[in-house]
Amino acid sequence: MGKKHKSKPIVAIVGRPNVGKSTLFNRLIGQQWAIVEDRPGTTRDRIYGDTHWGGREFVIVDTGGLEVIPRTRDGRFKKPPLAEDSRDFIQEMQQQVTVALQEADVIIFLTNVQDGVTTADRQVADLLRAQKKPVILAVNKVDHPQYEAEALTFYELGIGEPISISALHGKGTGDLLDRVVAALPPHSAEEAEEEGIRVAIVGRPNVGKSSLFNRLARAERAIVSPVAGTTRDVVDTRVRWEEKSFIFLDTAGIRRKGRIERGVEYYSVLRALRAIERSDVVLLVLDATEGVTAQDTHIAGYALDRFRSIIIVVNKWDLVEKDAYTMVEYTRRIRQELNFIDFAPVLFVSAKTGQRVSRIFPLVEHVYHERFVRLPTSKLNRIMQAAMERHTPPVKGTRQLRLYYVTQPALDPPTFVFFVNDAELVHFSYQRYLENRIREQHPYEGTPLRLIFKSHEGRRSNR
Numbered sequence: 001m002g003k004k005h006k007s008k009p010i011v012a013i014v015g016r017p018n019v020g021k022s023t024l025f026n027r028l029i030g031q032q033w034a035i036v037e038d039r040p041g042t043t044r045d046r047i048y049g050d051t052h053w054g055g056r057e058f059v060i061v062d063t064g065g066l067e068v069i070p071r072t073r074d075g076r077f078k079k080p081p082l083a084e085d086s087r088d089f090i091q092e093m094q095q096q097v098t099v100a101l102q103e104a105d106v107i108i109f110l111t112n113v114q115d116g117v118t119t120a121d122r123q124v125a126d127l128l129r130a131q132k133k134p135v136i137l138a139v140n141k142v143d144h145p146q147y148e149a150e151a152l153t154f155y156e157l158g159i160g161e162p163i164s165i166s167a168l169h170g171k172g173t174g175d176l177l178d179r180v181v182a183a184l185p186p187h188s189a190e191e192a193e194e195e196g197i198r199v200a201i202v203g204r205p206n207v208g209k210s211s212l213f214n215r216l217a218r219a220e221r222a223i224v225s226p227v228a229g230t231t232r233d234v235v236d237t238r239v240r241w242e243e244k245s246f247i248f249l250d251t252a253g254i255r256r257k258g259r260i261e262r263g264v265e266y267y268s269v270l271r272a273l274r275a276i277e278r279s280d281v282v283l284l285v286l287d288a289t290e291g292v293t294a295q296d297t298h299i300a301g302y303a304l305d306r307f308r309s310i311i312i313v314v315n316k317w318d319l320v321e322k323d324a325y326t327m328v329e330y331t332r333r334i335r336q337e338l339n340f341i342d343f344a345p346v347l348f349v350s351a352k353t354g355q356r357v358s359r360i361f362p363l364v365e366h367v368y369h370e371r372f373v374r375l376p377t378s379k380l381n382r383i384m385q386a387a388m389e390r391h392t393p394p395v396k397g398t399r400q401l402r403l404y405y406v407t408q409p410a411l412d413p414p415t416f417v418f419f420v421n422d423a424e425l426v427h428f429s430y431q432r433y434l435e436n437r438i439r440e441q442h443p444y445e446g447t448p449l450r451l452i453f454k455s456h457e458g459r460r461s462n463r
Helices: 021-030 085-104 119-129 145-157 173-183 210-216 269-277 294-305 326-337 357-370 377-390 428-442
Strands: 010-014 048-053 058-060 106-112 135-140 197-202 223-228 235-241 242-249 281-287 309-317 344-348 403-410 417-419 450-455 460-462
Touching: 010 021, 010 085, 010 344, 021 048, 021 058, 021 106, 021 173, 021 450, 058 085, 085 106, 085 119, 085 269, 106 173, 106 309, 119 344, 119 417, 135 145, 135 173, 135 223, 173 309, 197 269, 197 357, 210 235, 269 294, 281 294, 281 357, 281 377, 294 309, 294 377, 309 326, 309 357, 309 428, 326 344, 344 357, 357 450, 377 428, 428 450
Parallel strands: 010 058, 010 106, 106 135, 197 242, 197 281, 281 309, 309 344, 417 450
Antiparallel strands: 048 058, 223 235, 235 242, 403 417, 450 460
16 A cells, blocks of 8 residues: 655755846746646646656746745735845845755756845855855846856855856757766665555644654554655654554654754745655645635645645644634635645644544545545446536537547546547536536545547647
8 A cells, every 4th residue: 555656856046136046947947848737726836847858857946936925914015025135135135045055956056147246155165165065156237248247256165166057048958968967866766665555744834744743653542653755855754543654754744843944934845745746645734813825725736736636724723713614615715725625625623732633534534545446437427428418518619529438547646538529629618517527426535537639630738
C-alpha cells in the first residue's frame, strides 16, 4: 500500500523585485518547454511549472510569484516591502533566499544589468556564497550589445561567471538552462518502498500543522516510528492506526516547529512542493480564523496538478464563534475560493482540543482507496451517451465534437480516455461537464480525475 513518488528537482528563481523573475519564469516554461495547464475554474497565478531540458525534468519556481501582499484578519492589505535598499527590505530578501536554499536543488540568482550591482544584491550574494547549494548568477535585461561589458561587473558578487540573458527576448536562456541541468543532482535510484499511505500535511506557517501531526501521533492505538526518507536525508514518521500504516512526510510544519521567521511565510510553498511530490494524500490545513489565502490556493493547485488526493482540514475551529449556520457558511466560502478542488472533502477540526481529529485517519484511507476505483467500460459509455443527450457537444466553426467511445485504462489516479473526432474541439467547460457526469456515477471523493481526449487523426489533448 502506498506508492513512493520520485521527486523532480526544484529550481528556484530568486532576486530583487523588477529584475525580471516572472518574465524569466514564463520564458523557461512557456515556449518550447512543457507547462501544466490551469484547470477549469481556477483563478490562481502560476508560480511553478514543469519543464525539461537536456533530458532532465525539473520544476521551476517563480519566487516573485510568491510575493503576495499579506492581508490582515479583517481583509485589509498590509503595507508592502519598503524601498529597495532599506534594512527591512534586505532582511526580507535574506529570508526569502534562506528558504530557497533549504528547499531548492538549484538556485538562479537573477540581477538586472540596468540597475548595476545594488546593496541588496551584495547582501544576497553574501548569503549564497556561504552555502553549498548550486547557485547560477544570471544578469537580465542585456538586450543590447552595449550592456555586455556592464554585465561583467557582476563578477564582483563572487558567485562565479555571470550569464548575460534577456528574459524578454530569450537571449542566453538556452545557456542558462545548460548550466541548470549541469548543476542538478544526479538521477537517484528508486529506494525500497515503505508500506503505508504517504500523507503530506501542508499549509502556511502557523495554521497548526505541527499541532495537528502531534495530535494524530497521540491518537488511540497509534504507534509512531521514524522512516528513512527518500530525499535529502529527511526523516518521515510512520503512524499505525487500527492496524493500518500511515507515513507522514517530513515537512517544515512537522520537523521544524517554530523555525520559520516572520516574513518567510510566502516561501513555504517550496517546502510544500517537496512534500506533495512524494505523497499519495495531501492534508491542506487552513486556519479557521483567517480563511483561504492566495498561498493556500497555490498549494492546492500544485497538489491538483500532481493528481494527488486532497482533504481540506480547517483547523482552530475552537476559536470560531458558532451558530447553527456557521459550518455551512464556512464550507460555502471555502468551496467558492477553492472551486477547482470541489471534490475534496472539508473537515473542521481543532488540533488543540482534539475535536474531530480522529476522523482524519479513516478519511485519508477512504480518499486513497478512491484512487483505485474502476468503472466498467459499458457503464462509462452509457454515461457518455447520456451526457451527450443532456448537453450537446460543442461546435467550433462548422465542426461539432463527436464522442465515439470512452474507457478507463489506468488507476492511481483514475484515468479516462475519450476517443473523439477531433480533440481540438474539446472545450475545457465540456471536459468539466463530462467529469461531473462521471462523478455522478461514482464520486471519487478527494481524488482528481485525469481526462485524456484522443482524435482519429492522432492528436491528443490532456487535462
